[in-house]
Each structure stands twice: as structure tokens, then as C-alpha cells.
Amino acid sequence: xxxxxxxxxxxxxxxxxxxxxxxxxxxxxxxxxxxxxxxxxxxxxxxxxxxxxxxxxxxxxxxxxxxxxxxxxxxxxxxxxxxxxxxxxxxxxxxxxxxxxxxxxxxxxxxxxxxxxxxxxxxxxxxxxxxxxxxxxxxxxxxxxxxxxxxxxxxxxxxxxxxxxxxxxxxxxxxxxxxxxxxxxxxxxxxxxxxxxxxxxxxxxxxxxxxxxxxx
Amino acid sequence: xxxxxxxxxxxxxxxxxxxxxxxxxxxxxxxxxxxxxxxxxxxxxxxxxxxxxxxxxxxxxxxxxxxxxxxxxxxxxxxxxxxxxxxxxxxxxxxxxxxxxxxxxxxxxxxxxxxxxxxxxxxxxxxxxxxxxxxxxxxxxxxxxxxxxxxxxxxxxxxxxxxxxxxxxxxxxxxxxxxxxxxxxxxxxxxxxx
Amino acid sequence: xxxxxxxxxxxxxxxxxxxxxxxxxxxxxxxxxxxxxxxxxxxxxxxxxxxxxxxxxxxxxxxxxxxxxxxxxxxxxxxxxxxxxxxxxxxxxxxxxxxxxxxxxxxxxxxxxxxxxxxxxxxxxxxxxxxxxxxxxxxxxxxxxxxxxxxxxxxxxxxxxxxxxxxxxxxxxxxxxxxxxxxxxxxxxxxxxxxxxxxxxxxxxxxxxxxxxxxxxxxxxxxxxxxxxxxxxxxxxxxxxxx
Numbered sequence: 001x002x003x004x005x006x007x008x009x010x011x012x013x014x015x016x017x018x019x020x021x022x023x024x025x026x027x028x029x030x031x032x033x034x035x036x037x038x039x040x041x042x043x044x045x046x047x048x049x050x051x052x053x054x055x056x057x058x059x060x061x062x063x064x065x066x067x068x069x070x071x072x073x074x075x076x077x078x079x080x081x082x083x084x085x086x087x088x089x090x091x092x093x094x095x096x097x098x099x100x101x102x103x104x105x106x107x108x109x110x111x112x113x114x115x116x117x118x119x120x121x122x123x124x125x126x127x128x129x130x131x132x133x134x135x136x137x138x139x140x141x142x143x144x145x146x147x148x149x150x151x152x153x154x155x156x157x158x159x160x161x162x163x164x165x166x167x168x169x170x171x172x173x174x175x176x177x178x179x180x181x182x183x184x185x186x187x188x189x190x191x192x193x194x195x196x197x198x199x200x201x202x203x204x205x206x207x208x209x210x211x212x213x214x215x216x
Numbered sequence: 217x218x219x220x221x222x223x224x225x226x227x228x229x230x231x232x233x234x235x236x237x238x239x240x241x242x243x244x245x246x247x248x249x250x251x252x253x254x255x256x257x258x259x260x261x262x263x264x265x266x267x268x269x270x271x272x273x274x275x276x277x278x279x280x281x282x283x284x285x286x287x288x289x290x291x292x293x294x295x296x297x298x299x300x301x302x303x304x305x306x307x308x309x310x311x312x313x314x315x316x317x318x319x320x321x322x323x324x325x326x327x328x329x330x331x332x333x334x335x336x337x338x339x340x341x342x343x344x345x346x347x348x349x350x351x352x353x354x355x356x357x358x359x360x361x362x363x364x365x366x367x368x369x370x371x372x373x374x375x376x377x378x379x380x381x382x383x384x385x386x387x388x389x390x391x392x393x394x395x396x397x398x399x400x401x402x403x404x405x406x407x408x409x410x
Numbered sequence: 411x412x413x414x415x416x417x418x419x420x421x422x423x424x425x426x427x428x429x430x431x432x433x434x435x436x437x438x439x440x441x442x443x444x445x446x447x448x449x450x451x452x453x454x455x456x457x458x459x460x461x462x463x464x465x466x467x468x469x470x471x472x473x474x475x476x477x478x479x480x481x482x483x484x485x486x487x488x489x490x491x492x493x494x495x496x497x498x499x500x501x502x503x504x505x506x507x508x509x510x511x512x513x514x515x516x517x518x519x520x521x522x523x524x525x526x527x528x529x530x531x532x533x534x535x536x537x538x539x540x541x542x543x544x545x546x547x548x549x550x551x552x553x554x555x556x557x558x559x560x561x562x563x564x565x566x567x568x569x570x571x572x573x574x575x576x577x578x579x580x581x582x583x584x585x586x587x588x589x590x591x592x593x594x595x596x597x598x599x600x601x602x603x604x605x606x607x608x609x610x611x612x613x614x615x616x617x618x619x620x621x622x623x624x625x626x627x628x629x630x631x632x633x634x635x636x637x638x639x640x641x642x643x644x645x646x647x648x649x650x651x652x653x
Contacts, residue, residue, distance in 0.1 A: 163577070
């Protein structure tokens with residue numbers, strides 16, 4: 001397990017495009033959005049957060065794209081299968097590494113921008129926590145979509161995993177409202193942590209089965 | 217000692233039979249050369265032996281616990297955005313790395329170890345990939361067309377390595393369309409007649 | 411034991427043999443009930459007190475959305491059978507049911523939109539049930555695209571089944587969360603346990619159209635799965651004997 005986490009984080013850190021790309025997209029969208037509207041007419045702080053949510057969705061999709069593709073293409077998946085006999089540990093470590101190296105920085109950027117734009121939803125820490133948890137959920141989900149559609153392009157990935165992402169987005173929206181109205185935040189964070197742990201345990205099983213089918 | 221046996225292996229893809237009712241055994245220290253025309257399913261048979269692909273009918277049984285298998289297929293399983301050195305470090309522990317370095321020297325890759333693997337030629341990449349098999353001790357070596365893309369000198373080095381391993385009691389299964397200069401049993405699965 | 415039993419009764423061959431005589435029955439009964447239900451509903455049922463004549467689209471809308479979901483659940487059961495017992499027929503059935511499901515879901519969305527103009531004054535609302543039906547439609551498209559993107563059809567079968575099963579686990583979650591998010595729809599008018607809030611003179615033609623559409627869809631499903639089986643197993647001996 002430790003071997004896999006080390007190897008995956010080393011590989012990801014060497015692929016500048018894969019981990020820096022999503023972060024840059026996040027920054028770009030968050031900067032471009034205020035520029036594209038007439039700020040004097042809209043109360044930016046009011047709906048800036050929904051832009052953060054949508055960019056979260058987009059960047060986590062971009063970030064997980066090609067998560068397993070490279071290993072599938074170059075035959076690493078087969079070699080890994082010979083060692084471990086399934087892909088559970090590999091998937092678990094990959095998602096963990098991606099969340100740590102891409103998901104959490106994205107959440108940090110999101111929290112920073114929401115803070116800078118005066119989004120009145122609680123403290124920096126609570127927004128950061130919320131976005132990190134959402135990314136944990138989204139990365140698990142899109143990893144699944146990615147495993148189904150290895151090598152078959154983004155359209156298939158969107159079609160197969162976007163419907164599944166909607167409950168997470170709605171959950172995130174509800175969480176935001178709960179912070180704004182000042183109650184129920186702890187409850188919803190607990191709920192999201194629970195879902196996150198559950199998904200992190202179960203999704204790798206399913207993804208592992210999908211990957212096995214692919215190399216079969 | 218019997219290492220592995222295959223019973224009545226049949227494989228079909230989209231209801232087209234590639235081969236059917238293949239049965240064979242591998243003992244330790246024994247070589248098996250799988251022969252067949254293009255598209256006859258040689259690689260698929262190797263993958264079935266490895267347990268990666270499941271056969272449509274029949275089964276493969278291993279008789280040793282924790283059978284240690286080294287495998288190299290058509291895909292090199294090396295990362296071309298890393299250097300050869302980094303690739304090897306991902307694969308091996310310290311003891312194995314020492315042997316791997318010797319092979320890097322023998323293959324003339326030692327001076328290239330800090331270049332990007334993507335900038336290496338096809339033959340050099342193939343040699344690098346072969347080190348995965350060469351530097352690890354195993355009970356069974358499975359190679360898919362190992363001689364393709366290798367220069368004569370490297371092919372000779374590989375052949376003598378394999379002959380040495382066979383004499384040490386390691387088993388070998390390989391596919392090749394040219395006759396490897398290794399003392400092997402031949403299993404001809406024929407051309408694809410479907 | 412169970413596996414042997416399932417496999418005996420779920421071979422593509424016995425499916426083709428059994429449905430040979432069944433589908434004309436479903437087709438005839440289904441289409442005639444549809445004609446009966448729709449003529450009754452469109453021409454003879456009374457006007458709605460509030461919505462006037464525009465409510466009559468329910469005779470198309472309600473059956474469509476009912477089967478939009480039922481077909482998905484049917485596919486999920488098949489997907490489980492395919493994953494657990496490796497029943498090939500189950501995968502064939504999913505593959506043949508999915509286009510029908512997508513079509514009927516689209517019909518439900520379209521008829522709902524048309525109905526929305528006179529009743530809500532807009533053809534689209536981000537309402538809970540519309541949204542989850544739209545998501546269902548995207549899921550059908552995803553399943554079809556996924557299956558279409560593989561040349562090895564056995565792999566396609568298995569991955570498609572995985573996606574279908576994940577989807578069915580997610581459907582109640584989507585529904586609940588979308589409900590939670592916002593809702594505009596009228597509460598369900600007919601319920602099995604309690605009395606229904608719809609007049610019998612409208613209810614009977616509605617029920618007839620639901621059953622009629624169900625039978626028609628079963629007939630369509632049988633036809634499309636038969637033709638799919640013939641293409642997939644065209645090299646098998648029994649097909650050659652059959653044709």
C-alpha cells in the first residue's frame with residue numbers, strides 16, 4: 001500500500017500537466033467569471049459560490065481524466081494485477097494521491113477566492129473543509145467514470161458519471177445554504193464525511209472490477 | 217516438479233473460437249514455445265496462463281504456492297515521462313536494483329539512465345522493459361515475442377540468460393514466430409481458422 | 411444448483427423459442443388496449459375542471475414516465491443476473507431494452523414539456539421530477555454509448571452491467587436529493603393503498619393506456635432482443651437451425 005502511494009505520488013508529481021492543469025483551470029475560471037459580468041449590477045458575493053461549485057465539478061472531471069488510461073495503455077495495469085491479483089489497493093492509493101495533490105489544493109484555491117470575493121458563508125476553514133470533502137466525493141465518482149471509459153474519451157466519461165455527480169452538487173448547495181443560515185453545518189459536514197468514507201471504501205471495489213474487465 | 221497445468225482451455229471472442237481444448241503441463245526447469253500464425257491467440261493464451269484473461273472454458277491450475285511470475289508482453293509497462301533510472305526505482309528493491317544496473321551496463325543504457333525514456337529508441341525502450349524480467353528472481357518467466365525489436369547482440373544475451381535460468385530450474389513460456397535457440401517443447405496452436 | 415437452474419431457463423435459445431409464440435399476443439393486446447385507452451381518453455373522457463382539455467396529454471405522459479423507470483429497474487435486475495451468474499441473455503436484454511427505455515423517457519420529457527406550457531406557462535422548469543427524469547434519460551444514453559464503444563462485446567456487456575447497477579443504486583439518491591432541492595410537481599394522484607384523487611371516468615382510460623403501453627413495450631422488447639440475439643449468436647448451431 002505504501003509502495004503504491006509512493007509510486008503514484010511520484011508519477012503524478014512528474015506529470016506537471018496532470019496536476020498543475022486542473023489547478024490553473026480553477027484559477028482561470030474564478031478570475032474570468034467576475035470579468036465577464038457587470039459587477040456594478042450584480043451582487044457578486046451572492047452567487048460567486050455557485051461558480052466555485054461548478055468549477056469544482058469541471059476541474060475534478062479534468063483532473064481524473066486519464067487517471068487509469070496511461071497505466072492501461074502501457075501495460076502497467078497487467079503487471080500490477082500479477083502482483084496484487086486485483087486493483088483495490090492501486091485504486092485506493094491513486095484516489096488518495098489525486099485527492100491530496102490535486103483535490104485539496106483546488107479546495108484551497110476555491111476557499112481563498114470565495115474569501116477574497118467576500119462570500120459571506122462562514123469562515124475560511126469551514127469553506128475549505130466543505131470543498132475538500134466535495135472533492136473527495138467527486139474524485140471517487142469520476143474515477144469510476146474514468147475506469148469505465150478508459151481510452152474512449154471524455155464524452156463517454158461525462159455521460160456515464162455526470163448523472164451520478166448531481167446528488168453531490170445538490171448536497172454541496174445545501175451545505176452552503178446551511179452555513180449561510182448559520183445552522184446545521186456540523187450535521188452536514190458529518191454527513192458528507194460519512195458518505196466520503198463509504199464511497200472511498202466501496203468505489204475502489206467497483207472500479208477494480210471495471211479495470212479487471214478492461215484488461216481481460 | 218509440476219508447476220502449472222492447463223486443462224481443456226477454450227477461448228472465444230464474440231462467439232468466434234480462437235482455440236479450443238488445449239491441455240498442457242509445465243514442470244520446473246522446462247521451456248515451452250507457443251507457436252502459431254498471426255491472430256491465432258498466442259498472446260491471449262499467455263494471458264490466460266497468467267490469470268489476466270479468463271478462458272471461455274477450462275482452467276489453469278498452479279501447483280506451487282505463491283508462484284513467482286515475471287512477465288513481459290507487447291506493452292512495455294515503462295513510463296516514458298520518467299528516466300530509465302526512475303523507472304527501475306519504481307520497480308525494484310535495493311538488491312534487485314544492483315542487478316538491474318548491471319543489465320543497464322550490459323545493454324549500453326547506463327549513460328542514458330538520466331535521459332527521458334521517451335527520447336530513447338524503440339529498441340532501447342524494449343531493453344529497459346526486459347530488465348523487469350532479468351533483474352527479478354522468479355519461478356516462471358513468461359515472454360511474448362521477446363526477440364522482436366532487439367538487435368542480434370541483445371537477443372543473444374537474452375537467449376543465454378534464459379538458457380541459464382532454465383538450467384537453474386526456472387520454467388519458461390514464450391511465444392515467438394522465429395525459432396528461439398533455446399531447448400523448448402513446442403506447442404503449435406495453429407493458424408486462426410475461424 | 412441454483413446456477414444450473416438459472417442457466418437452463420435463461421439460455422438465449424429457450425428465450426427465442428418461448429417468445430416465438432408470445433410476442434404476437436403482447437403486440438395485439440397491447441396495441442388494441444392503447445387504441446381503446448387513447449380513444450376513450452381523448453374523445454370521451456370528460457374535461458378537467460381546472461385544466462380543461464390540456465390534461466388529456468396524461469394518457470401519453472403518465473404511461474411514458476411510469477415505464478421510463480420500470481424499464482430501468484428491469485435492466486438493473488438483468489444486470490445483476492449478468493454480473494452474478496454470468497447469464498448472457500440478461501446482457502442481451504439490457505442492450506435491447508435500453509434504446510426503448512431512452513425513447514420512452516424522451517417521450518415522457520417531451521409530453522411533459524408540452525403539458526407544461528398551458529399548465530405552468532413554461533415548457534421547462536427545474537423541478538425535482540423533471541430533473542430526475544432528464545438524468546434518467548442521460549443515464550440511458552450513457553449506457554448505450556458505453557456498450558457501443560467496445561469491439562469486444564463480452565467486455566461491453568460486463569461494463570454496461572456495472573454501470574446499470576451503479577445507476578439503480580443512485581436513482582433513489584438522485585430522487586431524494588432533487589426532491590430536497592426543490593419541487594413544483596403535483597403530488598402523485600393515484601396511489602395503490604389510499605383512494606385516488608382522480609375521477610373514475612378519467613382513471614379507467616388512463617389505466618388502460620398504461621397497461622396497453624406496457625404490453626406494447628414488452629412486444630417491442632421481445633422483437634428487438636430477438637433480432638439482437640440473432641446477430642450476436644449468428645454462428646451458433648441452433649440459430650442456423652432456427653432460421
